[in-house]
Amino acid sequence: MVRALQDPSEVIDLIQDKLPALFFVFGRAKCEELAIELSRQWDFLYADEKEKVQQIIASAEADHPDMFVHRDRAILKKLLLQGIGYHHAGLSPALKRIVERLYESRLIWVLFCTETFAAGVNFPAASAVFESCRKWDGREFRSLLNREFFQMAGRAGRRGFDEQGYVYIQISEDHPEETGFFKESGVEMVHGRLTVSANTVLSLLMWKTDEEIEHFLKSNFSAFQKRRRLKDVTDKIMKINNTIREMSAYYCEERDSTSCPLLHKKLKREMHRLKSRKYRQRPGSQTRIKEIQRLLKSLAKKKCQQDRCFEATAVIREMNSKLDMLQLKKKQLGIEARQYTVDFQKMRRLLERLGYIKGRELLPRGKFALHLHIQEIFVTELVFSGLIDEMPADVVAGVLAGVDYVPGRREYVQVPPYDFDAVNQLRAELMEMGVPQEYMVWSPVPGYLAHAWYNGKDFDHLLENSSLQEGDLVSIIRRTIDLLRQLEKAAEGNLSLQEKIRGIRRTLDRDQVAVLF
């Protein structure tokens, strides 16, 4: 079911004395739609302010003449003249900068933005509104963490100016269960998230001693936390053992001996049962009855501290079951604390099998991959299989753009005008050699864009041939440039390859995707 958008006009009406407001929205399209919706009813700027906005826009347009031309950005210009803006990763860097500048100049009164606007940069507001508390985290829809919520909500309240920051969470009529209730005391702990990549293993082998590697594997934050918990568990186990020992002191001397009054009772109970109709006829019953009778006669009757003994038994029984659980946990934590050593060995074996290392020595492939920080194995194989050498430069740009790229849902890009079977062939071969999928993440989807950009096509052409937004295109090309830089460094000693790579990088780094300060 498509979720109906709540008109922001009425919420803004409620909080109109608490502007500027950051309106957090999880979804770019929704960001834009809500801004447009608000602009139908509201205008926040006076004539002189509109003039200022006009000026700022004009001076920005002098540098980037077509910044408001792409897609529906003409609407954004209109919105900005009404003191309304939107800001998300789909915008071109130039547009993002102008929105930020206008916001800082207090010329935007309501800004619809995604989470990125709250990351670190200092853009306080009088209030923060949450359109919803549910976001897509790349894998699934989930509710915001307390930490994430307060990172954003904390933008409300300008230091030295507002006495209070106001935060508003919208309750949706269609999905009321998604309403967030957050507590600052419930902010989540930070956990270690280290992963052992091919580069990690190669770097360790290349630069670090065995001792340092050991230190790394055993002292990283996750292992540290596991060790701390392990210590907690061990302490608990010790405490419980102590309690058990203490409680056992309440047993009287006769316990477990034939003269224990409790045993007396127990035997009587057993006899009673055996005499019942159900058990009477069973073989052996009669003999046992006789035996018990004999025992009972021989037992000395004694007064005892029954209650304390009973209590102790109950406590000890409980403690023992706790102890079992803790022992299990201890075992588990012990395994987890060693996880990094296991991961390291696994990766090391894979690299050895693929011919990247021999013992501690880095072979040519290993030395090459040492300079790569993304999909190291796959990219190295692209080079060592000769594909990068053979393919024309524009195809190389296209293929590299797809490294580590996972296309979004409903994402469309023109099919690349070159044959990329060889790349898929290589991946299939690697898979047969036992390289796991996650070490060769690649997609042909962004290929067309980098290919066309290399061949001098303009930005409009890229926009026309894909469903992606300006910001996405810039980020795809910049990621490719990043990878090309890594390759250039890795290819040291191979002049022709280095030359080729550098050429591609320089060709890509131009016009709208070039970073300007």
Place this chain on the structure above:
Amino acid sequence: MSDKKVINMGDRRRKQGKGRLLKHKGYPQLKRRPVRKAAAPIAPTGPIQLDDFQVEAIEAVLAGRNVLVAAPTGTGKTMIAEKLAEKVMGEGMGLIYTSPLKALSNQKFSDFKEMFGDKRVGLVTGDITINGDAPLTVMTTEIFRNKCFEDLEDLHNIAYVVFDEIHYLDDPHRGTAWEESILFAPPHINILGLSATVPNVKEVATWIAEVRNTDVLVVEERERAVPLEINWVSPDNYILNESQAKRRVKKLIEKRKEEIQQLRTRGRKKYYR
């Protein structure tokens, strides 16, 4: 019920006599204007007086200690790094400022350039290098991590590394670079970590202290510079406090269940007819 005002939109409009609908040149339709003074208010640009936690942290870094500062957003953590940068650069040493996101690096680069001048500030990310030899370089955590492995000689003049938003350690994609940096940053480099408030900052500090074999001072500020008031907005545009919102949500969920139930039964009848 609390004493929080529950204002209906209609009421409010009457009370404040708003909805001054003004006509604009070029905009034929009438639009609402907010109630406000003629000019946009100018918020003060920076805190005039430093908070206790800032003073404590600044003193500690100026004394050359490893410090982990945890404070809510907007309380002025960057100020501490700025004071440190002034001192370090004044002594002819270098400082590295790392941020977990590239977008942040760019922003910080611009900020620092304004503060210390173009020549004294550099930026290094995977795809850009500007003025890489400057005494103050802004870089992504990944780049710093790489230097800790490969380009150790680049770091010999660095007195401090600042880890901004250090709680990003918890990020499944970025956490690794951050941890490897802390484990392998050369021992002569001191650390200033800036973090949002997380319940186990002390644990993070203990870990850093342990792996780097040094003292780490934790400076914590739990109070927000500006306190937050959280409210909820109902579908019919009332402002609700927490308990009201919870009641409302409960009702709405029940209503929603009924609706779905009705839709189902209706659907079935239709089907059988």
